[in-house]
Amino acid sequence: xxxxxxxxxxxxxxxxxxxxxxxxxxxxxxxxxxxxxxxxxxxxxxxxxxxxxxxxxxxxxxxxxxxxxxxxxxxxxxxxxxxxxxxxxxxxxxxxxxxxxxxxxxxxxxxxxxxxxxxxxxxxxxxxxxxxxxxxxxxxxxxxxxxxxxxxxxxxxxxxxxxxxxxxxxxxxxxxxxxxxxxxxxxxxxxxxxxxxxxxxxxx
Numbered sequence: 330x331x332x333x334x335x336x337x338x339x340x341x342x343x344x345x346x347x348x349x350x351x352x353x354x355x356x357x358x359x360x361x362x363x364x365x366x367x368x369x370x371x372x373x374x375x376x377x378x379x380x381x382x383x384x385x386x387x388x389x390x391x392x393x394x395x396x397x398x399x400x401x402x403x404x405x406x407x408x409x410x411x412x413x414x415x416x417x418x419x420x421x422x423x424x425x426x427x428x429x430x431x432x433x434x435x436x437x438x439x440x441x442x443x444x445x446x447x448x449x450x451x452x453x454x455x456x457x458x459x460x461x462x463x464x465x466x467x468x469x470x471x472x473x474x475x476x477x478x479x480x481x482x483x484x485x486x487x488x489x490x491x492x493x494x495x496x497x498x499x500x501x502x503x504x505x506x507x508x509x510x511x512x513x514x515x516x517x518x519x520x521x522x523x524x525x526x527x528x529x530x531x532x533x
Contacts, residue, residue, distance in 0.1 A: 355443075359459035360435040364471040366395040369531060370430035373401065373421065374472040376437060377409050378480075380497070382489035387497055389479075390414050390441075391505070392421040392434075393472055398514065399522035400475070400505050405498045414441040415450065422454045435459040437469055479504065 366372045372395035380387045390413045391403040402420035406413045418434075425432070434456050436442040442460070451458055461468030483504050489497060510523045517525040526532040 355438055355460045355463075356458040357460075358435075358462060358468060359433050359457065360468070362468060362470070364395045369394055369396045369399075369526070370425050370428070370432045371396060373432045373434045374436075374469060375414070375417070375434060375442075376469055376472045376476070377414070377439065377441070378476040379409070380480075380484060380501070382492060382494075382497055384489070384492060384494050384497070387494060387501070388413060389476075389501060390417045391472075391475070392417055393475055394432075394522075395471065397517055397522040397525050398471075398475065399509055399526070403502075403505055405501055407494060409441070411441060411444055411446050415446050418447065418450050422450065422456070425454075431455045431457065433457045433459050435461070435469060435472075437461045437466070438463055479508070 360372060360374075364372070364374070374393045374395060375391065377388055377390045380389070385407060387405060387407060388409040389403060389405050390409075392401040393399070394401050401424055402417050404413050404417040404420070431454070434451065436459075438460050441447060442458075466473055479501075483501070492500070509521065511521050513519045513521055514525075518528075520528060523532070
């Protein structure tokens with residue numbers, strides 16, 4: 330990149346925070362910054378990130394598998410509410426409904442992950458909750474890393490002046506499909522997450 334005169338476009342932005350104070354007991358931090366997983370559906374990470382474009386604010390809620398960084402499910406909307414995270418969780422649960430896996434799901438201490446709808450879904454699917462320590466973003470740094478790559482590669486280097494909310498949502502959705510299916514990772518032998526799973530015979 331230095332020889333070609335290339336640089337990464339980055340901007341410092343205010344980070345979205347969902348923490349609203351302690352509203353109940355938090356589960357133990359079972360992940361403890363160990364983001365490696367030997368198999369799919371062993372450890373999942375989730376969080377919410379905010380995009381602020383001229384047309385308004387958009388929020389992304391993904392579920393990321395520590396095994397290979399694949400985005401298992403995601404929801405995109407204009408409100409960081411219970412529906413956003415619950416829709417994403419429902420879709421993630423569907424991916425393990427027939428295989429009998431019960432991942433640990435790690436999040437920050439945001440209220441979304443402590444409301445009755447989330448807790449009921451987690452319990453019914455026999456998923457194990459794990460939470461970061463209060464105000465400690467490195468405890469979920471692998472998820473933060475995904476947000477950083479997404480914003481550096483897609484968001485910061487472009488002008489969104491003429492982009493509608495609906496168009497932006499479609500663009501982010503397309504990026505995540507590309508991330509899963511085409512974007513190579515050196516740690517996966519220069520394969521995308523989907524290609525890596527296919528090479529191991531884990532998916533068709």
